[in-house]
Amino acid sequence: MEARVYSVVVLVFAEKGWAGFTLDEVARRSGVGKASVYLRWRDKRELLLAAMRDRLEPFQGWTHTGDLREDLKAMARYVFGMYWGWAGLAIMRLWLDARTYPDLFADLRDFYLFGSVRTVEAMIAAAVDRGELPEGTAPALVLGTMFGVATVQVSVAPPGQGEDLTARTEEYVDRLVDMVLTGLRGGHQPR
């Protein structure tokens, strides 16, 4: 029962955000009685937090390939995959709702944000050590570009084009990683 409820919770939140998130809809769509939901979780915030942490992990897809291009491609695939589905929608809802309701969602936002930040910092530091990037490369710029391009691409995709986009993921991945790599390296010559 818990798994079914959690999946519906994240889906409803992805579709509507916090202001439209109701236990009534969760109970109806999961087929679990409202009384059971109220018995098990104290309130809708606690339920949402538990469901998000259960269903969605921060980005940890760093593959340690020893090659920055391959690491970035793995990251780009993860990001595009996530943002073309309900998971990315739920995360974007969370960013926005954490601005409107900081007291409710700052912790959950930080959980996803800092998880991804740590991964990208380690990726960049290793690439600098290998001489693939100049000293002082800003991880925030890498994170912003990779997640940013994916969010925009997805946000503006006409409905129903998800499958087409999924089929062309590798094309998007290559183009994005080429641009980011060239942009980050500037005139830097890899050792």
Next chain:
Amino acid sequence: MEARVYSVVVLVFAEKGWAGFTLDEVARRSGVGKASVYLRWRDKRELLLAAMRDRLEPFQGWTHTGDLREDLKAMARYVFGMYWGWAGLAIMRLWLDARTYPDLFADLRDFYLFGSVRTVEAMIAAAVDRGELPEGTAPALVLGTMFGVATVQVSVAPPGQGEDLTARTEEYVDRLVDMVLTGLRGGHQPR
């Protein structure tokens, strides 16, 4: 009265999205009676559409400086300025709600999307003509990077840091434009 209602409408939508958007809250926060609101606008969708178009224009900040770096800096300033306030929040809510409710919001989304796309296409085409960029440069990548980095930066900014971010806008603008320009040019030598 119209101006006051429109401002509140966009603010409430920015904070809560469509699922949490109610005429009750608009009436209360604008100090305009509900009866008057219902008399003037047929329903809440019509009111939201009118308010968004009245308060928010698509990106048209292309300054025709004849220099791609300056054009991009103008664009970056516009984007950061917008996303650090309610305007950017409202636009991000719109992207998400247009995925959940395509029938309601596809037109409004296209209005903002294609307005910005046309501006960036013209900017890139002019830069290619001047020899500043290689043939075939994808406007979508420019749009995605500029808006994407700004959205991520803003989405993950801790509450209350808006002022600090605003003070450092030029630093963000320079770093972003440097990366985008280098990335787009690749090995291309400006004529």
